Amino acid sequence: SPHSLLILPGDGIGPEVMAEVRKVIDWIGAKRDVSFDVSEDLVGGAAYDAHGTPLHDDTMARAQEVDAVLLGAVGGPKYDDLDFSVKPERGLLRLRKEMDLFANLRPAQCFDALADFSSLKKDIVAGLDIVIVRELTSGVYFGEPRGIFEEGNERVGINTQRYTESEIDRIARAAFELARKRSGKVCSMEKANVMESGILWREVTQHIHDADYPDVELSHMYADNGAMQLVRAPKQFDVILTDNLFGDILSDCAAMLTGSLGMLPSASLGAPMANGRPRALYEPVHGSAPDIAGQGKANPIACILSFAMALRYSFDMGGDAARVEAAVEKVLADGMRTGDLLGAEGGQASLTSEMGDAIVGALDAS
Ligand code: NAI
Ligand code: MG
Numbered sequence: 363s364p365h366s367l368l369i370l371p372g373d374g375i376g377p378e379v380m381a382e383v384r385k386v387i388d389w390i391g392a393k394r395d396v397s398f399d400v401s402e403d404l405v406g407g408a409a410y411d412a413h414g415t416p417l418h419d420d421t422m423a424r425a426q427e428v429d430a431v432l433l434g435a436v437g438g439p440k441y442d443d444l445d446f447s448v449k450p451e452r453g454l455l456r457l458r459k460e461m462d463l464f465a466n467l468r469p470a471q472c473f474d475a476l477a478d479f480s481s482l483k484k485d486i487v488a489g490l491d492i493v494i495v496r497e498l499t500s501g502v503y504f505g506e507p508r509g510i511f512e513e514g515n516e517r518v519g520i521n522t523q524r525y526t527e528s529e530i531d532r533i534a535r536a537a538f539e540l541a542r543k544r545s546g547k548v549c550s551m552e553k554a555n556v557m558e559s560g561i562l563w564r565e566v567t568q569h570i571h572d573a574d575y576p577d578v579e580l581s582h583m584y585a586d587n588g589a590m591q592l593v594r595a596p597k598q599f600d601v602i603l604t605d606n607l608f609g610d611i612l613s614d615c616a617a618m619l620t621g622s623l624g625m626l627p628s629a630s631l632g633a634p635m636a637n638g639r640p641r642a643l644y645e646p647v648h649g650s651a652p653d654i655a656g657q658g659k660a661n662p663i664a665c666i667l668s669f670a671m672a673l674r675y676s677f678d679m680g681g682d683a684a685r686v687e688a689a690v691e692k693v694l695a696d697g698m699r700t701g702d703l704l705g706a707e708g709g710q711a712s713l714t715s716e717m718g719d720a721i722v723g724a725l726d727a728s
Contacts (some may be wrong), residue, residue: 364397365677366428370405370421373441373450374650375660375714376434377408382662382718383432383669389722390673390682401428405457406436406450406650416453425457430676431643432669433457435650458498461641463630464529465536466496466609467671468647470596470616471687475694476703479621487596487619493544494602494616495537496609498630500529501559503606523559525605530566536631536640537603538575543680547579547600551588551608563605585612592616623648624661624702627668629675642676644668654701658713661700663690666721689724693717 367387371377391398403409403421410416416436425431436450446452457463472480472490480487505522512518534550541548550567552560564582571580583591585608591598592612596619604612617626626648632641646664654660666686674683694703698720701711712720 364399365430366399367401367672368421368424368428368431369400369402370431370433371402371408372405372434372436372650373407373438374435374652374655375648376406376436376650378655378658378660378714379646379662379665380432380434382714382721383665385718385722386666386669386686386725389725390679390686393725394679394682396677396679405433405453407438407441409453410441410444410448410450414448416448416450417456422456422460425461425643426641429637429639429642430672431457431461432665432672433643433645434665435646435648437650438652438655457643458630461630461643462499462632463641463643464497464499464633465533465631465640466498466613467493467540467629467631467675468496468609468613468616469493469627469667469671470619471667472620473625473691473694475691475697476621476625478705479703481618482593482596486594490596490619492596492599492602492616493540494604494609494613495533495540496613497525497529497533497605498609499606500525501606523557523605523607525559525563527562527566530563531570532633534567534570534603535574537601538571538578538580539640540675541578541601542575543674543678545600546577547581549581549583549588549599549602551583551585551602551604551612553585553608554582555584559605567603588612589615592619617647622661622702624664624700625667626664627671629668629671631675639676642672644672644676658715659701659711660714661702662714662718663700663721666690666718685725685728686721689721689728692724692728693720696720 371380502523505524554560673679
């Protein structure tokens with residue numbers, strides 16, 4: 363069966379980096395025995411310009427049907443003064459909400475050629491390849507009661523860390539499924555020592571593991587220790603499973619293990635569809651980069667690696683995902699750099715299209 367993919371390039375550098383992803387998709391489609399059913403549509407400011415809404419209902423409906431959505435970036439100064447209800451980011455928020463994307467995957471992958479870019483020592487990060495699975499739709503950012511209330515003669519700010527068993531169940535399953543497509547190892551992080559939600563998190567995670575994923579290796583860690591271990595020895599981890607708040611902090615921390623924003627992919631997964639595949643949205647972590655948009659010099663690697671994640675997690679094409687990643691590693695090892703990857707010593711910056719062509723060239727040679 364063809365793999366259906368909806369491409370939403372969006373605004374700013376979104377269409378520029380997506381043009382390079384198209385080359386990779388075409389290469390995989392041509393060289394491997396698979397057919398991608400690729401459709402392309404508007405999102406964000408581009409959709410607002412065309413339809414007066416940052417996400418057309420037809421686009422939303424298509425996103426619910428396809429195996430994977432690949433998004434570039436949305437937003438830009440042109441749209442800063444728009445009414446909140448039609449701002450570009452509302453298009454992205456609608457996709458996330460209606461697709462019920464409760465699992466956010468943020469890989470921290472260190473390409474050897476860029477190990478000097480890390481905030482950490484080279485030997486701590488060289489070859490690093492981990493994924494943080496963050497619960498995205500519940501927890502302390504959403505729990506009730508919340509608000510600023512009068513209490514006696516002063517005010518009190520209240521947020522509630524709240525997780526139901528079913529919310530923990532589904533994010534734990536997402537992490538275990540992921541681990542099966544990787545090294546088969548999950549470390550779950552919470553604060554069961556001081557939080558009831560953490561006790562329940564640990565209990566439910568262990569239960570799901572024992573019942574349905576005994577083949578996966580599960581460990582538990584307090585999140586504060588986890589933060590320390592992530593910086594001390596990140597390679598001990600493979601999949602890190604954690605809640606919304608801890609995941610917010612741990613994933614930003616992990617991002618700095620590897621360097622440039624132009625290198626960071628992400629995925630958000632929802633409930634399984636009728637065909638068993640999870641609803642999925644893949645996108646680079648970076649935004650529309652208005653400061654360099656239109657100049658053809660954005661780094662396309664974050665978006666290309668987002669497509670590699672789609673290959674691995676939506677299409678069960680882990681081997682091809684690894685080939686794409688190896689092609690990226692090869693091109694970087696050959697010294698090719700977009701402007702964002704040039705260190706203090708400078709050097710020759712390659713254009714977006716040159717980087718894309720070189721990655722396809724490396725795929726050809728692989
Ligand atoms: P940004 O990620 O767009 O840019 C931050 C800095 O990193 C800029 O200097 C930019 O040139 C650089 N950069 C980002 N991606 C790059 C790449 N692939 N290659 C080379 N350099 C790269 O974040 P910023 O400036 O805060 O936001 C710009 C616009 O993007 C805003 O309208 C914002 O709302 C939107 N945005 C959209 C996101 C999304 O679509 N998911 C996420 C973050 C911001
Ligand atoms: Mg954050």
